[in-house]
Amino acid sequence: MSHEIDFAVQPRQTPPRGESVLSVRGLRTGFAAGRTTLTAVAGIDFTLHAGETFALLGESGCGKSVAALSLMRLLPPAGRILGGEVRFAGRDLLRLSEAEMRAVRGRGVSMIFQEPATSLNPVLRVGEQIIEALPGGMGRADARERALALLAAAGIADPARRIDAYPFQMSGGMKQRVMIAEALAGEPQVLIADEPTTALDVTIQAQILDLLARLQAERGMGILLITHDLGVVARAAQRVGVMYAGEIVEEAPRAMFFAAPRHPYTRKLFAALPDGVGRGHRLETIPGQVPPLSAMPAGCRFAPRCAHAETRCTLAAPAWREVAPGHRVRCHRVDEVALAASAVSAPLAAEMAASGTAQAAHVGSAASSQEFRIQEFTAQEAAVQVSAVQVSSIVPEGTEVGSALTAPSPLLEVRDLAVHFPIRQGWLRRAVGAVRAVDGVSLALERGRTLALVGESGCGKTSVGKAVLQLIASTAGEVKLDGRILTGLSRSALRPLRRRMQMVFQDPFASLNPRLSVGEIIAEGMQALGLGRAEASPAAAVAALLAQVGLDPAAAGRYPHEFSGGQRQRIAIARALAVQPELIVCDEPTSALDVSVQAQILNLLGSLQADLGLAYLLITHNFAVVEHLAHEVAVMYLGRIVERGTVGEVLHSPRHPYTQALLAAVPRIGSADEAPPPALSGEMPSPANPPAGCHFHPRCPRAGAECRTAYPAPVAVSATHTVYCVLNAR
Incomplete structure (x- = not known):
């Protein structure tokens, strides 16, 4: 989507492309902790050029966001700039008065903050917030016209209507676009984008990245991109800096970085990716955690977690070593350890560049991630292919269980499930319509298997999960657990069945009671259902569960805020396991986790399924996770399933245009130097007013007249692969 923008004020002259617009030297930032100061950013250096995107990559807690806030001089009260230099337009920003810095923010250097839902003022209309950021005078x-132009530039459809909306009336993708419009209001030369696509669907993520690239091309801005997503880096950045424990440990041009990462930490990040690692194979993980500010190790800060560390690594911090033009690394053993130079050969790199479609290579953000694992995996292990997938247990609507398939009797059966939420208006709160969150979903899941539900936010995935567990009422349809109908049962009748089905919620921090200790949280389910592990006291049962999910049993007395995000997710899994369920609904269990922590959780889920025979209903928008963990996949759009089948069928031979668009939107490391495919345009229509005919036709590039009149009937591509699209019936 392109928009002609007529600004009321002519944009300022931007520096020529390639010219330095921001130079950071020796930046050090700390936080006051009593009488001491803890260093969070420990002397980082980098240069940003006009028209360039420089990515700062690393795990949570590495100091990326603190570095960005330091550049903007927006640190919290305890924050302190301890030293260094940040040069912009010939001036050191760290030496400016607050009044002078206010003149730089917005017009010279601007920032897109990490969470638009909390960064936008909920009581101000979005237009007022953009106008507030415009230069004075x-x-x-004129200010309103300028705000309209900025909303149009940010890809907001119908800006004349949206300008008077409040943030809560917008989707996550639209709120992020408003943040971009606000950041561009002062026509900055430098734009800092702090995790601009975190927690967004792949389609919205692709739209945001394309938008930033277009605006950068039009304006010549330098962009500092902060992210933990290697796929986003591959799609958006020209140069990459890897940050660990407050230091930049590797810096390289994008192509060189992905072809031959040299620092052990960087290689571990690649090795932890689930892309291309089939079900049943454990992912590489990084032992330990990023060290806390109060316990930074001497010498190389990665040494306690590094398999190649030796005595000198623990005594002295490594100096920069240039390993290739523009590629430098901080590692004592960079010349001694066989690292990534042999991981991607020239023929393989050419092969990766030639694989142009999402289904031609492994799905996700690393089409060649197994090649990056050569050091950790043997050649035999790297060549192992996933064994033939069993007959799919996803049952097309109208098919009797067992009539077409020979699979065992499913543990979970869902038939024509509908969940409609009434829209009420007026003093009498009469229903004037309904939000069709789920609109006729059928599926089945066997013991010991994983069915993934994928699709954009708002398509009804979580509503299906909650309706399966009877946490929300269904409007129509039937849910069976091991042959017993759950829909319509009273609370007392459901109570003994709840131990057989549990849920791991999307946000473990929000779903864990902050007032209870971890031991009390885990034991709560057993106590509520009158259960207990035979011959074990509650304390012993809790200790066993903590050990089962890889946590120290001594942590039972601690509280949720004392744990990292990955540890909290392990606690949530332990809570679900406490009542010995047969079915677990996993709602985005890794969406907010770093790649290294994600690998730990995926390994845990896989081993628990193998040991206990658990069935997982996996709700996610991460196709790499689907490929690694799931047996079958169902793609949802606007409350309905549009395609389903085995993982191999749907991810490698997608037939529905929506599935194809989702897969094309996934950033792929193997195509780092290719132009990304066009992003799926628009957003999902409101489930309160779904389009007639095929619900996807307003966004489908191949829609014809018949797509607008009647919803398509199911088309059997194979015995296990079904698609709802008239294009496949021809």
């Missing part, structure tokens, strides 16, 4: 009418 403009009349009210």
